[in-house]
Amino acid sequence: MRFGLTEDQKLFDHSLRGFLSARLPLDVLRRLAEPGNGFDADLWKGLGELGLHAMLVPEEYGGAGLSLLDAALVAEALGFHAAPTPFAASLVMAVRAFQAAADDVQRRIWIPRIAAGETRIGVGLGGLSGQTGRAALRLQGGRLSGAVDGLLDGGGATHFLVYLADGRAALLDADATGITATLRRSVDRTRPLVDLDLAETPAVEVLEASNAPLQVAARVRDAGRVMLAADMLGAAQAMLDRAVAYAKERVQFGRVIGSFQGVKYMCADMAAMFEPCRAMVWYSAYAQDAILEEAAIAANHAKAHLAEVTREVARLATEVHGGMGFTDLLGLHFQFKRITFDRQVLGTSERCRHDAAVAQGWIGT
């Protein structure tokens, strides 16, 4: 038993973070975030060169066959830098969906395209995610009608994967007939939400997941929830680091403010509540691959707990910066909004805890 990262994971994390800090200084982040579509072709290409597009793809389809823990480290780094790029849905949930629910032919066609970075899939779980908004779809004769709101990674998407209430999923071409995709800039300008209106839109593929489709969909959702927890972990770590650094340099009353207990205790409180979160994210990611009987409980609690803790950290870190923290100038708000976004999508904390109660048999569904 060993609870920690491997040397390979540390090296990969180090090079990814090096890339992101070189690529996303604040002025660049501002520029990329302004359109609010959560996609930049250059950044996407660069991340692909680091191996992100194919990281979860099994080796037989030309990928690296890495684990969800590796993906969680990526999500954490992306959250830390508030990177405006698709990841959780298009490179994790979509890959997992195809692996678990697609037939052999579908997998052979689509997984290599995802791995090559040419197919980017926005994902909408609708009612299965616990998200608010419209979620009513009908599939008839291979054509999809209705509406579903709040797709993730919808900016720059070439395709959309939308879930029906019974757990089956349909893949749609973003340019298909009868599709209206409305991109809404969100409070988090680094990631948008896409609302779909569909009128007899032909499905490119239907993922039947004949064996318990609702359970398969729940596993895809849980993988997404772990990614969001990791994203919050990274975003909150960035805010905490910056608050501590600011407390060491800002002088008032002739002293650096970090020497005042009032400020020091805000930092200590952040650290105390936040520090155990890292182990929780690691465990919940690892459980998705290796401890299946705990996977759902761990994923749901990780998403819910990270949302609670990082909301506090985000507030306190902003407060430590005083008036400057409230300005646009420091750009702290990018991570604040990242946390805000992650909390609301794929189910709020209350919904995730409810799902955790169901997963351990405390209550019925």
Place this chain on the structure above:
Amino acid sequence: MDLTLTEKHRTLRDEVDAFIARHRDRAPRSGGGRKRPDRKVLEWQALLLEAGYFGRNIPREYGGFGAPHDLIEVAIIADAFGRSGVSPGIHNQGISMLVPTLLEVGTEEQKRRWIGPTIRGEVIWCQGYSEPGSGSDLAAAHTRAAVQDGEFVINGQKIWTSSAHYADMMFLLCRTEPDKPKHAGLSYLLVLMNTPGIEVRPLRTMTGRAEFNETFFTDVRVPVDQIVMGRGDGWRVANITLKYERLLLGDANKLQHRLEAIRRMMQEPRSDGSRLLDCAEWRDRLLRLQGEVMAARYHNLRLLTDQAEGVDSGLGRLIVKYHGTMLAHRLTSLAVDVLGSAGLAYEPQGEAAEDDPATTWHIDYMYDIGLIIGGGSSNIQKNIIGERGLGLPREPKAGEA
């Protein structure tokens, strides 16, 4: 990350589970620990020591099981007892704090003399640290031990000496070098509680019980070899002990144990037949705490791996006492709310009080605040987290600013 168990560890886990299933009827009630171990507790302790489920890594010559160090084994054993709700053995200050301190810095003679009887539960220790004038500022201790005719002669007063009224021994922090700077003038002595000149007066706390004492020293004579490390090394030894105390106070297995007990209460049908676990508001309170306890447990696994690999967890370790004791109090807060008005009947006196679940929860609900304050209060912990963990500057001392 690899949480799978090796063949050896799986076998151990199965053995411990089988041991618990076979012997659980002989186990005393879990918890307690605020009274002298009775016969049932001592017999259970002997059984655990013999099986190697207690004092597993303590060398045989000191009364332990003598297995080679393997933190995973220790964690597996703790987990098995935690899951089953069966007592994992005695946890008191001697076992959790003094024994590891002696193993780290004691002399051969001290280890041979004290560790065995302590882990068997025969010798009970109390901690002589705080004084009325030095609580958070522990290093300011005034209790004086002067050397006369080959003995230390101790005069002064200690406070918050839990279990002093039934303890056999005290590990005492006192001033032997009054001319040296504050931290360099302390020594760590081992004192027999029946030495003439020691007076223990019970200190009744908010629980209505006397869990603590004031201990007075008047010309108490202690042989000079009853010192751990040398004269002037007391602060260093005391901090070794405090390190173990703080990890003990934030123990994640204890949190898990409590969470499970509360869940069971919430699953019990109440007088109208309903269960609190079916009520969304109550369930969400429990779920929130479950998430926090899970984070604490996984964090503990991370620290365990660091420890096994000889890595200092730094900040990760420094938060444990503050985080764990605050979470523990939130758990007891939920427990007393679950009990509600029917749980308010409270007769805390006498040892039988610990056999009444409602009274025990209310004692813990209050006692937890004592744990938040003791062992370095939360504010002291926050200073440590801020300064040693995050590198924030110290508060300027009066007169410096």
